[in-house]
Amino acid sequence: MLSNSSVPDFAVLVNGAPLAPAAVGDIRAIQVDESIDTPSMFTIELYCWDPATLTVTWPDDPAFAIGNQVTIQLGYVGALAAVMTGEITGLEPSFAEDEPPTLTVRGYDHRHRLARGRKTRGFTAIKDSAIASTVAIEAGLRAQVTDSETVHQLVLQSNQSDLELLRQRADLIGYEFFVRDRVLHFHPPADEAPPSVVLDVTDDLSSFTPRLSSIGQAGSAVVRGWDPGTKQPITARLRATGGGADSDRAFGLSTDAVLVNAPVATAADADWVARGLRADLGDGYVRGEAELAGRPDLRAGTTVRITGAGKTFSGVYYLTAVRHDLGLDQGFRTSFDVRRSGV
Template sequence: MNSRSNFDTLAPEFALKINGAALPLAAAADLIGINVLDDVNTMGMFTFSLTCMDTAQMQVKWIDDDLFREGNPVEIEMGYRDNRRVLFSGEITGLEPSFPENGPPTLTVRGYDRRHRMMREHKTRSYINLKDSDIASQLAGAAGLKPQIDDTQVVLPYVLQHGQTDLEFLLSRARRIDHEVVVDGHSLIYRPRKISESATLTLRREIELLQFRPRMTTMGQVQELVVRGWNAKDKKEFVARAAVGDEPSLMSGKKSGAASVQPIFGASGSTVVRVPVQSQQEADQMAKQRFSEMALGYIKADGVCIGEPLMRAGVVVKIEGLGARFSGLYYVTATEQSFSIAKGYRTRFAVRRNAT
């Protein structure tokens, strides 16, 4: 069997910092496990659990400790003796003690990345003559985050945020143009989905890749997607089309799901989407986004690999050893990084692909 990697996978490590300082040795000795969840469609989250019984004094501990107060900043690293990376930076938002009938009490500390600050208030307000990137910059600044924003180019005469939190609104705007909303520490990143990027890492079956379950379906795959909108002010219809060949990348495959449908089942026609749009440029942008999103539904999969700190939501991973159809590049939509004293370091993930 080939070597798994050029670093020591037999020596998993973690580092947990609270308020900028390493977890005290007494707390580290009581640690049961750490989980970090990362998802392109929602906030990142962490939990870590400790036993919280002082057997010498026969009383609970840690629950009232200032170390685990809400709002305290948390940074989590996972990896190996010579390959450890920061996986999470956020803040404590809650405590969940458990007092079972049989067994010692435990304390679970939960928190989210700093996008949680954008989920506090439902708002209704309007934006005039701004690009989506301008709106993202404004919302990042209001949440105390540093904006790292890719220019979206299309100026929008009027955009309404109606009864939504800032994060709900920003995610809905991002989905319209195939963008991601990512937080890295204190920075909010607003960028196009990176399915055309080269692979961040490679997973080989029965080496790094421990489990993998892909599901391919042609249901929902169409050759063309049409966006129709109406400008009430100018009384003008906007029509935009995206079709086979408009995929931003085939992700090392030869034929997209949409392209596979016609020779098998005949002409699949088109899907018409009616949405509010304010310009032809915006309609064109949305048609390509909707078609790209539909195409990424061709193959969905979930799997487990050895703990891998480079495996993050929003990256592209190469998977080998699954035959010609299912080997290739996959876009990672979610990960769960877990470290426990009993089981070591594992990474669970969900991925998508638009071609075989």
């Protein structure tokens, strides 16, 4: 629930404990950029100068040591909500003439751990969801996965980071993969989930810019491969819904998006990859951006219903990225990116 108060507020926890009041008093801006597709990031900008002692303050403070876990809560006086938990990965002090020194503390969600180092190894007789669980355990994370059903005889991780591997496997079968609150999620997008909130373009949004494009849409997703056991070709074909079907109908065509270089060796493999290809095509049909007064309850990976934008552009949208900005100058603002596969 949102507070009746219109006064923006925040809280910062470091390793589970509230940040010291002196540091809180020096914070001038907080930004949280949460994304489904890339590691989510936070920045905290502080003044870092003690005029009484004429010394730099926060860059050497243990609270901002690399690796510390930070939870950021945003909202309004009397109503705060956690919008991100991550780890400090960088410090950037700034010293400029005639301006007090500042420190920018940067950090990412725990997905950044999966981007560290490259590996070459093979997974045998395993599902993609089991690979995700294995990678999560290795990174010290919990796993929340949806069974991907198909067992692959061999999956190679060839000089790739774990982040690259899971992104590749998720894209291949139409899953999404992200880390939130030390939990690795690997499952189909929840773009058909009930909307968490209703937003009207006149009453709630300060801007909304949707775009519909039929370019790149196709009526069918087709995957071709070769079964080494039977020595027979494999073909999986799935009819598109939403944008692909609308585009073929509008132009009187019957079009295919064909993938021939996917690592498929069975009909089940091909079917899963065809699902992923169809989902990827549909995701590009309607996209948009919006901005409004700060809403900490908006999270990437959830849906919202937008009203008042006409028949074509009103409806349920999936949030792919959410950005929260809270500062001394601009107050508290939220912006987000959305997509939908049909109208």
